[in-house]
Amino acid sequence: MPGDSRRIAGPQDSRAPHWFGRQQETHQEAGGTRQDGRGDHDLRPVYLHTGVVSQATGSAYMEMGQTKVIAAVYGPREISRREEFTMKGRLCCELKFATFSCRQRRQHIQDNQERDGSLIVLQALEPAVCLDKFPKSQVDVYITVLQDDGSALAAAITCAALGLADAGVMMYDVVVGCSVRQCGEDQWLDPSVREEFRPEVESAGDHGMVTVGLLPSLNQVSALVLDGHLQQQTAVQAVKTCISGCQGIYPILKDCLVSSTRRNVPSLEQKSGQTSTDGQNGQT
Amino acid sequence: MSSTLGVLSDAERLFIVHGVQDDLRSDGRACEDYRHVEVETDVVSNTSGSARLRLGNTDILVGVKAEMGEPDPGRPKEGKLEFFVDCSANASPEFEGRGGEELAIEVSNALQRIFNSKSTLDLTALCIIPGGQCWVLFVDVLVLECGGNLFDAVSLAVKAALYNTRIPTVIVTADDEGQQEIELSDDPYDVKRLDVDNVPLIVTLSKIGHRHVVDASWEEELCSLARLTVGVTQKGTIAGLNKEGSGSLDPESIYEMIESGKKVGVVLNSRLKEALEKEENSKREKVGFLG
Amino acid sequence: MAADFKTAQPVEYYRRFLKEDVRPDGRELGEIRHTTLNIGSITTAEGSALVKLGNTTVICGIKAELCNPTAEEPKKGFVVPNVDLPPLCSPRFRPGPPSEQAQVVSQLMADIIQNSGVVALEDLCIVEGKLCWVLYCDMLCLDYDGNVVDTCVISLLAALKNVLLPEVRVSEETGDPVTDMEKKLPLNIRKCPVATTFGVFDDHYLFTDPTNEEECLATGVLTIVTTEDNKICCMHKPGGTPLSESRLQDCINRALTRAEEVRKLIHETINSVER
Numbered sequence: 111m112p113g114d115s116r117r118i119a120g121p122q123d124s125r126a127p128h129w130f131g132r133q134q135e136t137h138q139e140a141g142g143t144r145q146d147g148r149g150d151h152d153l154r155p156v157y158l159h160t161g162v163v164s165q166a167t168g169s170a171y172m173e174m175g176q177t178k179v180i181a182a183v184y185g186p187r188e189i190s191r192r193e194e195f196t197m198k199g200r201l202c203c204e205l206k207f208a209t210f211s212c213r214q215r216r217q218h219i220q221d222n223q224e225r226d227g228s229l230i231v232l233q234a235l236e237p238a239v240c241l242d243k244f245p246k247s248q249v250d251v252y253i254t255v256l257q258d259d260g261s262a263l264a265a266a267i268t269c270a271a272l273g274l275a276d277a278g279v280m281m282y283d284v285v286v287g288c289s290v291r292q293c294g295e296d297q298w299l300d301p302s303v304r305e306e307f308r309p310e311v312e313s314a315g316d317h318g319m320v321t322v323g324l325l326p327s328l329n330q331v332s333a334l335v336l337d338g339h340l341q342q343q344t345a346v347q348a349v350k351t352c353i354s355g356c357q358g359i360y361p362i363l364k365d366c367l368v369s370s371t372r373r374n375v376p377s378l379e380q381k382s383g384q385t386s387t388d389g390q391n392g393q394t
Numbered sequence: 395m396s397s398t399l400g401v402l403s404d405a406e407r408l409f410i411v412h413g414v415q416d417d418l419r420s421d422g423r424a425c426e427d428y429r430h431v432e433v434e435t436d437v438v439s440n441t442s443g444s445a446r447l448r449l450g451n452t453d454i455l456v457g458v459k460a461e462m463g464e465p466d467p468g469r470p471k472e473g474k475l476e477f478f479v480d481c482s483a484n485a486s487p488e489f490e491g492r493g494g495e496e497l498a499i500e501v502s503n504a505l506q507r508i509f510n511s512k513s514t515l516d517l518t519a520l521c522i523i524p525g526g527q528c529w530v531l532f533v534d535v536l537v538l539e540c541g542g543n544l545f546d547a548v549s550l551a552v553k554a555a556l557y558n559t560r561i562p563t564v565i566v567t568a569d570d571e572g573q574q575e576i577e578l579s580d581d582p583y584d585v586k587r588l589d590v591d592n593v594p595l596i597v598t599l600s601k602i603g604h605r606h607v608v609d610a611s612w613e614e615e616l617c618s619l620a621r622l623t624v625g626v627t628q629k630g631t632i633a634g635l636n637k638e639g640s641g642s643l644d645p646e647s648i649y650e651m652i653e654s655g656k657k658v659g660v661v662l663n664s665r666l667k668e669a670l671e672k673e674e675n676s677k678r679e680k681v682g683f684l685g
Numbered sequence: 686m687a688a689d690f691k692t693a694q695p696v697e698y699y700r701r702f703l704k705e706d707v708r709p710d711g712r713e714l715g716e717i718r719h720t721t722l723n724i725g726s727i728t729t730a731e732g733s734a735l736v737k738l739g740n741t742t743v744i745c746g747i748k749a750e751l752c753n754p755t756a757e758e759p760k761k762g763f764v765v766p767n768v769d770l771p772p773l774c775s776p777r778f779r780p781g782p783p784s785e786q787a788q789v790v791s792q793l794m795a796d797i798i799q800n801s802g803v804v805a806l807e808d809l810c811i812v813e814g815k816l817c818w819v820l821y822c823d824m825l826c827l828d829y830d831g832n833v834v835d836t837c838v839i840s841l842l843a844a845l846k847n848v849l850l851p852e853v854r855v856s857e858e859t860g861d862p863v864t865d866m867e868k869k870l871p872l873n874i875r876k877c878p879v880a881t882t883f884g885v886f887d888d889h890y891l892f893t894d895p896t897n898e899e900e901c902l903a904t905g906v907l908t909i910v911t912t913e914d915n916k917i918c919c920m921h922k923p924g925g926t927p928l929s930e931s932r933l934q935d936c937i938n939r940a941l942t943r944a945e946e947v948r949k950l951i952h953e954t955i956n957s958v959e960r
Contacts, residue, residue: 116783118791120765124752124819127851127864129467163828164740165775165897176728180827182773204780206771209823210730210746218769218783226503230636237620237642252773254825256744257727317513320635330642334622336635339513342656345632346649353645 117218126214144298144305146175151299151351153288153358158268158366160276161373168277172269175302176259179266181273186247199244203232205266207255213303227263234267234287234323234333240280249279260302261289267323267333268359275367283325284363285332288355290320290348292340297348299355307338316344322352326360402616410617411603419607419614426654428609428662429543431550433669435558436677442531443559447551450611451541453485454548456533456555460562462522462576463530473520473528475509477502479535479548486540494537500638501535501548508549508594508625508634515556516589522564523574529561542612545623549596550666556593557670560585594625594633595666597659599651601643606651608658622651626659628667699902703890708899714892717881717943722839722954725847731820732848732872736840739896740830742774745840747822747848751862754810754817762809762817766794768824768837775829775897790834793921794824797838797910801878801918804845808873811853816862818850831896834908834921838880843951847958848872877951878918879944880910883936885926893939907933909940913948 148154154175163169166182173179186199205227207216220228231253239249251273253266267287275284291301294316298305307319318338325332331353336345402410410420417424429450438444443458465472479502481494488494508514520529533555535548563579563586600610600618607614615621619641625634632652637643643651691698691709702709712718718739727733730746754761768790772778783791798804809818822844824837849869856863884895885905895903905925910918917937922928928936 114782116788117767118765118795120763120819120821121752121755124750125467126748126750127853128866130751130853130862130864163742163774164830165828166773178727180773184772184776187776204772206773208744208746208825209821210727210733210748212729215748215750215821218767222499222503222506225499229500229503233638233640236640250772252771254771254773254827256746256825257729259729317511325642328642329645331637331645331648332642334635334637334643334648336632337507338511339627339631339633342630342632342652345635345652349645349648 114218128213146302150297151355153300153355154302156359156362158272158362160272160366160370166273166277168273168275168279170269170272170276172265172272174259174261174265174300176257177262177265178256179253179262179269180256181251181253181266181269183249183251183270183273183277183279185249185277186244186279187250189246189248195246197242197245199239199241199246200248201232201236201239201241201251202248203228203235203251203253203270205231205253205255207258207262211255211258227266230263230321230323230333230335231266231270234285235270235274237330237332238271238281238283238285238325239274240282243280249274249277258303260304260306261287261300261321263287263321263335264289264300264323267321268363272363272366276370283328283330284360284367285323286326286356286359286363287321287323287333288352288359289322290351290355292316292318292320292338292344292348297351299351316340318345318348320345320348320352322349322356324353324356326357402613406613407617410614414602414605414607414614417605421611423609425605425607426658428658429611431665433550433554433666433673435554435670435673442561443555443557445551445554445558447547447554449541449543449547449550449609451539452543452547453537453539453541454551455536455538456548456551457536458555458559459532459534460529460559461532462527465521465525465528469517470525471521472517474517474530475515475533476530477505477509477533477535479505479537481537481540484539485537489540497544498537501537501545504545504596504623504634504636505533505535505548505552507636508596511633513631514592514594514633519586519588520561522576523566526574527576531556531559540612542615543598543609545596545598546609549594549625550662553590553593553595553666554670556588557590559588561588562586592627592629594627594631595659595662596623596625596634597655597662598623599655601641601647601651606647606654608654622648622655624652624655624659626656626663628660628663630656630660632656695898696902699899700887703886703892708892710896714890715939717894718896720839720947720950722843722950724843724954724958730844731850732844732846734840734843734847736836736843737828738832738836738839738894740828741826741832741836742828743824743826743833743836743840745822745824745837745844747820747844749848749850750819750821751811751816751853751864752819754814756814758806759814760810761806763819764798764804764806764809764822765819766798766822766824766841767791768794768826768833770826770829770833774826777829789923790837793834793908793919794822794837794841797878797880797919798841801876801910801912803842803874803876803878804872805875811862812855816853816855820845820848829897831898831900832882832894835880835882835894838878838910839947839951842874842877842879843954845872846874846951846955876912876914876918877944877948878910878912879940879947880908880919881936881940881943882906882908883939885928888926891932891936893943907936909937911937911940911944913944915941 323333
């Protein structure tokens, strides 16, 4: 990276090995079943856990298939920059992809996609948080995508909302995110990275990806992003599918919050901690 | 984005909300009426294409510069588009200091989003030598004055500037050793144009009270907590959606907003096309007369 | 009452505990927090490992890319370690460029890799002067509760052991590299460095594996990195209380025992992963 003296620099120019691969990576095409054998409107298994970062006010970890996202919430704390007095609190969001989270290595410095994502998550959370309950102060939400196997933005929204709830920040409702990939006639809920919309590959016909953030009990949409070209009817249909997907994730989120409350208030019930389902664990 | 400029009194706010409720806005428009748009192309002589657009008080200048560069390694057969948005400090009191930067990023992200799609613009037409050289179009957007509805105005101006863009024709010749050489045509009128038919326009729908309006003035923007930007092509395809602002929207109202966005967008697209063609024909006549 | 005492006089609070040979979290002075290891959970990385030392969590992901070796060292590849202490992991870090601490730890990791010879850079060379691997080892702290150095070293070593590189051949016709993504080979790990960190309090008390609180109160910190042949490959003592020779010897002995335990843990965990 040029001009970054604060990090250990590598060689000037390097390429990921898959550039030189003989076989092109397979990409999900329209028609036929999905590569992981899911039905068109099936979600991948979701794993949620709160209280993963001991130093934070609240935190959450989410897995959706292989997509892994962690979020930590700090505050309400004093506004870092000197600004004029506000009766409303401030919410700040920062979304970052870990350098090793994608097939192509990502840089340390926040890129355009991450800045865009931060803003979308912020605007998805803002309607849900009672900002007038903490004047003069700000709440910081930091989200890191550890692995992106598709629908990372949707997972970031859900995970951040769960982190806020875990931090005890007053909210009108939680926020649940969900994505849909429209590929011609097919509509795939919760797309994996191979099914995600890639504008450089796709053309002609109804192609696109929709991400929705939903306040499930108020039935309000707080985030809506569509990339690609879709007919009006298809676009509306895709938004509807997203909303039903969000409603599918909501009970899992509720369960997680209930069990974390039980954990934090031992008088309710003695419950042993859960461990991650992914990978191998060894202990001393 | 306009919270720091909270100069609207409660009474003014109420007046605007009630007006919208009765489909009669403070400047006399109905909810789905656009303000008067003035567009002029070919205004900056040292660019490949340019346009100046006024929408109410919003004033935008767009310049397109075509330069040769290397294509992205992942897309060797395509040219590139790069957007730079500058919210001049004169455009709005909010933009003083670094105030305009955040908005500038939002605008360039919105443009990037609609131009990212392969169906928007045929980027392969910008290829010169696959994997070697391509045209890079630098689109510079300068916001001269911000009087509300910035996104729509910028997208209109960008489409007009791209319509106006002329790229010199180049000929690639290979010498005996297989070395490729690029030759630029000597004739300044030997140019290539872009097909902008599929370039979408952004229509922003602002939710005010229980209704939504198109082309909100800055006063109306202050009354709105949630906006939906809808990309609409000439054929009525939805090419990009984004919810903005700190409010949330009812699913039913989103569907209605997409519907009216499409309706307005299609009309806007054909009006712009008409205006651009008319302007070009009148210019061409002038050239003929002098020549 | 105890909480008030802690807030008002943290140093005195801590001193009372140490006098009784115990720490506020119930550990003995020489006790190290529970260590948990999860290897290979990030499939987008060529190698990865998540380590938890008590609350402190570090995830290391290694991305391998192809590049040209330098003209000065045409037979050597690159290992580029970077430690990221993001604002996510602790309220003490703010967004922006890497903090001073992150830069120090990154440099320490680079020194450990070089001094221990964990990976021979020659092993990363594919064609002399033309093509070699660069391993970007990014260690991301997810929860900062002290002793991030030890945690980073474990995650780095475990992730390196988890690395699988695709086979690369150079096409004779074009001279371009061709990778076979199906056929993957592990990396030759030549040494296993393990770090052990000690905190010094009141010039007198010595304890292992300090937590965040303990790091703030400690008057000196010492890190010893050893390899499996009982050699010290790196020692880091950034100022603070001076240590006598006998105490240092004591630290080294304890570091050697700890290193043995960690190597055993990594070995067992890797064996439990079916390949």
